[in-house]
Amino acid sequence: MAPEFTARFVQSLDKVDAALWDACANPPTLAEEDGERFNPFVAHAFLSALERSGSVGPRTGWSPAHLLVEAAGRLVACAPAYLKTHSLGEYVFDQGWAQAYERAGGAYYPKVQVAAPFTPVTGRRLLVAPDAPEGARAALIGALRGLRKAARASSIHVTYPTRREAEALRDAGFALRAGEQFHFLNNGYASFDDFLNDLSSRKRKSVKRERREALAGGLSIERLVGAEIRPHHWDAFFAFYMDTGARKWGRPYLTRAFFDLIGAATPERILLVMVKQGADYVAGAINFLGDDAIYGRNWGALIERPFLHFEVCYYQAIDYAIRRGYRRVEAGAQGEHKLARGYRPVVTWSAHDFADAGFHAAIGDYCRRERVALEETIVEQEAALPFRKNDKEETI
Template sequence: MAPEFTARFVQSLDKVDAAAWDACANPPTLSDEEGERFNPFVAHAFLSALERSGSVGPRTGWSPVHVLVEQGERLVACAPAYLKTHSLGEYVFDQSWAQAYERAGGAYYPKVQVAAPFTPVTGRRLLVATDAPEGARGALIAALRGLRKAAQASSIHVTYPTQAEAEALRDSGFTLRAGEQFHFLNEGYASFDDFLNALSSRKRKSVKRERREALGEDISIERLAGADIKAHHWDAFFAFYMDTGARKWGRPYLSRAFFDLIGAAMADRILLVMAKQDANYVAGAINFLGDDAIYGRNWGALIERPFLHFEVCYYQAIDYAIRHGYKRVEAGAQGEHKLARGYRPVVTWSAHDFADPGFHAAISDYCRRECVAVGEMIAEQEAALPFRKNEQEETT
């Protein structure tokens, strides 16, 4: 007999038992195909901190409406979902789709967004317990479509799912869109110098020069984790974040309270890299730690210094990953300049489902052609990576 599932929507994670959510979001045993063994951005603590701090909510255009699928009283599947009234903070840009939809006489917003807000990190989005009955994921996808209908939304957008989830969504009628990021892959390096020796001579010298110039004679680096991160560190980092965010986006997404909440709830999953000039902190970057990966998220600085961004965000993360055995570093969206610094191009996915069949068909055609272009671009970038082409290349 097929299991009976029920679906419901909640507007706050405070209404969901944290252990039940996390049993779906970060189950203890996952295959590589199913996603990261622990992804901090779908954890109850992270998503709840966004809500409790006011970083998401109706006033921000991110209204939580999380989807829960239950068998009896047990939560077997869920998805972090939001009703969006704009397309900001997603890193999969669909503003041109919205304009086309509205020119045709439709209302693109609200839309259903299944995502870790403000976080361009691939991870599980269809959160299904590993021992859930067969059909739970299908019930979750059906519930998302039910939410779209109930909210009179134009569409569903699942951003940065795993490849396995993307394929499941495609099989359910979603159209897939390819994107690109740049990740450092730890090839078993013994040290940062070992990594440098894998680069071509010219690039190796360039990285060494950048690191020297970033720090000069007056800047030192502190790496802080867990209980070592104090309130004054968050105060300093938030000042960097606000300054850079205001210049880059116009309005930074995260509130000061978010960092207090996340620091208290997930201290062992945070690495704060801080740059100090004399006695003052002048720049910093926050990284979140999975079981296999380091995720560089936000950065800011109060001074202009050549290459300081690369040192604080990229080279420090690479060094930490090598020292602590992490498989990769994900340094956020975009940025082809990462290629020259040892990061490799990787494909990312999003999945989209429109209520209007004609518009869905048009977007599907666009995404198919875009996917070909992304594949060609990644192939060209792979051919131009800064690594040594053969073992005989000089390594000094």
Template sequence: MTLQAQTLQVKAAPSLKAVPASAWDACAMGGANASGDEDPFNPFVSHAFLSALEEAGCVGPKTGWTPLHLLVEDDGGTLRGAAPCYLKSHSMGEYVFDHAWADAYDRAGGHYYPKLQVSVPFTPVSGPRLLAAHDPGGEVRAHLVAGLRALRDETGASSIHATFLQEQDLSALAARGFLRRDDQQFHWFNEGYGSFEDFLGALASRKRKAIRRERRDALANGITVEWITGSELREAHWDAFFAFYMDTGSRKWGRPYLNRRFFSLIGERMAERILLVLAKRNGRYIAGALNLIGDRRLYGRNWGCIEDHPFLHFEVCYYQAIDFAIARGLDRVEAGAQGEHKLARGYRPVTTSSAHDFADPSLSRAIEAYLQRERSYVSEIAGELAAATPFRSGTREED
């Protein structure tokens, strides 16, 4: 597909193999995408992460995630913008749930699939999606949006879904008629703490005591915890973690999305951006959590265990992440989708947003009415959650 306008051209690439990593990352990182308090380096939109998903076979036609990445080039062939885009034959692995929309549209005689998904597969982390680091006039983003709609028409897709958006991309899409959808996550904010005890000092006494008790109980039975990152990462660590991931994922979701090859690839390509938190008992690893490290944030991704111990999940996933963020001077810990239990552990409610565009006007009108009601509900719940944080009066209550 080619869309020509002025001096910019938009085309779709079926793989990142044809896109130089340096050119992709120059669009994805820094510049306008890092405005405000956003993270200048979001590891999930890096060429290393996305290409690892492709090369490991986690995405591809057989998985229902067919890559069709949009590229905006100037007349000289320089990449000016991009968007990680996939043609989907289902709605799994997205964390923004539209199964009810698909069912209703199919019952009405339409075909919801295929659809276009602008996202990082299997990753409920907000970040740049219209990758245009140097786009002060918004021209590159305008071409990306036009390219998405042209690609939707060419592929016969019902709709476009851009999920876990930063504000700049959300605004660009909303200005061009995309519908906004809001949801809730829980993030931990570093208020300049020098230690975990400093953080606990900001909590109400009862909550502070509860967390201390959980941390103590989690490490009973001789359990120790290790941080493994950078050159310390070995295949043996990935072997252990993959066993946890498969065991927990198979029981909880039925089919884990990531394979063993993927973890080796990101270990090879971005080891300095990876933190494995592994718990050990009696000389063997029994649980672990995978985190990715940005310039300002720590992103908790996957967890698994082969032994159940009280509060070990909270310790490995949440408290150790806070310890690491404080030690590294990071601003925030993003601990993944859902989970109101994070609130009692010092994580605060944060609104996440996505944008949706439908080829069928009747489907668009029905979903727009639904989203108006849903946004009101999410806003109301956000206020209630913000009032329930465990912090002492006088400390910051929300993002």
């Protein structure tokens, strides 16, 4: 007998027991092809900290509408979902689609966004428990369409799902869009110097020079994890974040309270890289730690120094990953300059579903043509990688 699923949505993650959510989001047993063994950005602690700190909510244009699917009274699947009134903080850019939709006389917003807010990191988005009855994922996808209809939203956007999820969404009728990021892949290096030896001579010398110049003039690095991170570190880091964020994109997304909350909830999952000039902190970057990967997220600086950003955000993360045995470093969205510094092109995915059949077909055609162009770009990027050994990774 087929199980009977029921679906509902909640407007606050505090209404969901953390252990029940995390049993779907980060189960202790997960097949490697299903995603990261632990992804901090779909954990209850991270998503709840965003809400409780005011970083997301109706005021910010991210109204939580998390989906819960139950069978026999038990939570078997869920999804971090939001009703959006803009397209900011997603890193999969659909503003052109919004303009075209509205020129045709439609209202693009609200839209349903399934995502880890402000976080361009691939991870599971259709959070199905490993022991869920067959059909739970299909029920969750159906619930997404039900939410779209109930909210009178134009569309559903699932950003940075795993490849397996992207394929399931494609099979359910979603248009599949490909993008790219640049990740450091740890090929079993014993040290940072071992990694450098894998680069061409010219690139190896360039990285060494950048590292020297970044910390010239008496700058020093502190790497802080867990209880080593104190309130004054958060105060300093938040000042960097606000200054750089305001200059770069106008309004930083995260509040000061968020860092206190996430630092208290998951201290062992945070690596803070801080730069000192004498007794003062002048720059820093926050990284989140999965089981297999280091995720570089936000950075800021009160001083201008050539290559300091590369040192703090890229080279320090690579060095830490090698020392601790992490498989890779993900240093955020965009940035082809990462290729020259040992990062490789990796395909990312998003899935999109529009209520308007004609517009949905047009978006599907656009995404297919975009994927062809991306494939050609990645071939060119792979050919130009700075590695002495031409051991390329499969990316698409």
